[in-house]
Amino acid sequence: DAGVIQSPRHEVTEMGQEVTLRCKPISGHNSLFWYRQTMMRGLELLIYFNNNVPIDDSGMPEDRFSAKMPNASFSTLKIQPSEPRDSAVYFCASSLGTGDGKLFFGSGTQLSVL
Amino acid sequence: QKEVEQDPGPLSVPEGAIVSLNCTYSNSAFQYFMWYRQYSRKGPELLMYTYSSGNKEDGRFTAQVDKSSKYISLFIRDSQPSDSATYLCAMSVGGATNKLIFGTGTLLAVQP
Numbered sequence: 558d559a560g561v562i563q564s565p566r567h568e569v570t571e572m573g574q575e576v577t578l579r580c581k582p583i584s585g586h587n588s589l590f591w592y593r594q595t596m597m598r599g600l601e602l603l604i605y606f607n608n609n610v611p612i613d614d615s616g617m618p619e620d621r622f623s624a625k626m627p628n629a630s631f632s633t634l635k636i637q638p639s640e641p642r643d644s645a646v647y648f649c650a651s652s653l654g655t656g657d658g659k660l661f662f663g664s665g666t667q668l669s670v671l
Numbered sequence: 672q673k674e675v676e677q678d679p680g681p682l683s684v685p686e687g688a689i690v691s692l693n694c695t696y697s698n699s700a701f702q703y704f705m706w707y708r709q710y711s712r713k714g715p716e717l718l719m720y721t722y723s724s725g726n727k728e729d730g731r732f733t734a735q736v737d738k739s740s741k742y743i744s745l746f747i748r749d750s751q752p753s754d755s756a757t758y759l760c761a762m763s764v765g766g767a768t769n770k771l772i773f774g775t776g777t778l779l780a781v782q783p
Contacts, residue, residue: 561714590771592773598775599759599773599774599775599776600715600759600773600775600776602770602771602772605770613770648714648715650714657703657720657722657763657765658703658705658720658761658762658763658765658771659705659717659720660715660717660771661717662714662715662716663714664712664713664714665712665713665714
């Protein structure tokens with residue numbers, strides 16, 4: 558299995574632009590998570606899905622952030638409009654959803670908003 | 672107060688040293704305790720996993736959980752330069768979901 562696949566690896570954009578991050582979870586995993594990592598705040602959970610349904614989006618910082626999971630093999634995280642403080646590494650992770658906490662992470666998207 | 676506290680380091684040790692990494696937590700409902708290792712420019716990968724209290728050993732790595740003190744540790748014996756990475760503790764209450772709460776991570780450098 559190729560693992561969790563994220564794209565793009567790097568994204569540089571200007572303030573006010575729309576940014577879309579993409580994730581393909583491991584086949585057979587039914588839980589998907591979006592995390593954001595910064596030096597100051599570490600890894601923060603933004604939102605997670607079980608069986609394509611958003612369960613907890615309390616970590617989404619503002620209405621500018623939205624996430625979708627239209628099917629079991631694809632999810633997007635969108636920021637519109639983007640701001641410089643959104644600059645971070647965004648990770649997608651998936652798991653079997655059995656409650657054991659074993660997550661498999663992608664390589665992340667490094668986002669820079671100028 | 673954060674739910675999970677972890678000393679960010681950095682921690683620099685010579686090759687062969689014993690390394691001790693620690694986290695404290697405040698939520699007594701946590702049942703699953705994990706250590707993830709993250710190399711530079713990579714995603715975290717699961718290193719050690721423990722359910723409830725006790726010790727778990729895997730090669731040079733030992734994870735300890737003390738629920739009475741709300742304290743977990745990771746020990747690395749005979750540390751190697753390849754162990755240089757950021758180590759993140761993570762915890763979960765379990766149940767139907769895998770919602771993990773992470774520590775901020777400790778940056779470890781093992782000097783050859």
